[in-house]
Amino acid sequence: MESNTGNPELIMSEFADDPDMCDLVREYVGMMPRRMEQMTDAFEHNRREQLIRLAHQLKGSGGGYGFPILTDKAGKLEHFLHDMTGDDLAEADAEFRALLDVCSKLAA
């Protein structure tokens, strides 16, 4: 994917050093490829409601796992999709790519 090659630096969880959290964060990060796949699928098939839901869940959980930037980007996409008047998800391309970019860089 285009965004993966843009910036190779990883985003570390704020809880990377918390022994109570590291297993949990690793599990969370481990599920990201699947989440990205689901979002890409929804985006490509123009399934707006599904994409809103997925973004919403990342928004709700990201910060809790030490990734506030994930909450931020997911919130922006969710917001955009909510306010969008047209039917074509391509309008949300920038917000969608930004979120995917963050997802791909998360590290435990």
Place this chain on the structure above:
Amino acid sequence: MKQDLNNDTDDKRHSVLVIDDSEDVHRLLQARLRQENIDLLAALDGRTGLAIAEQDSPSLILLDLDMPDMDGFEVLRELKDGSSAHDIPVIVLSGLHSPADKVVAFDLGAVDYVTKPFDLMELRVRLRAALRMSDLVDMLARLAHVDGLTGLWNRAHFDDRWAACISENNRHGRPLSVALFDLDHFKSINDTYGHPAGDAVLQSFAKLIKRECRASDIPCRYGGEEFALIMPDTAPEDAKFVCDRIRTELAALSWPAHPERKITVSIGVSGTDKSVAVTPEQWLEDTDKTLYRSKKGGRDQVTAIDVESGNMVEASAKAA
């Protein structure tokens, strides 16, 4: 309110229901609250959350405001609006930049809020504070219904429950009996041995009733030396059997403060095994008359009647 006289809130394990649409949030809370003395229940949407709240009556609800389909505000509204779970305290989980949401949530009856993403310490502290408060509210509600000297339910509680039991009997024809107890010559115990001795008798008798009745029965101190025992799902024959045992055990007790003086009780029982059209007041009056017959008959005895026919009934012959 919890209908349990032995409800000890001190080391109670609480259950907390988390309603949030993100599984990741549930997993996170599960891990972060592992050390707290609580059981977490999980719901991924508002509808399910409401159902769990009503069914399991958790001590507290952590509610996400921002959920698809039914959001947290709607859940709060339904919860507070006539749901049986309406007095369960709710802590709202809200996004960082939505102060207006918090105001609305408070207006809808939330007790507190925690901002997402959670600060672990803050979440724990707020959770504990809310649980402590709900324990206190429970305790106060309970104390208003408990007799201070004996620890039995008081007259106010009796009146509440008696009316409820009667309407239950009227609607479903479930058996119901009530017993009134009057300690014999109690005044002379106070007069002869002093009030502490009298109080000890009241307390011992209360303990005896509590021990002998079933968990579903409702033992009350009715006033002075009068006690009452509501026995739901109990026909008068079975009620008389229970009361006979209480009477016998009391008569057999020895009293350190006055070994020479035994204590006895007179008891009136009335009940039915079918639906009857008798008012709570009339039913009690009839029971009181039955108690009077026990007094008249020489005290230390149980008289039992069928409340509809007024006929005397004998104790069932079941084994203890």
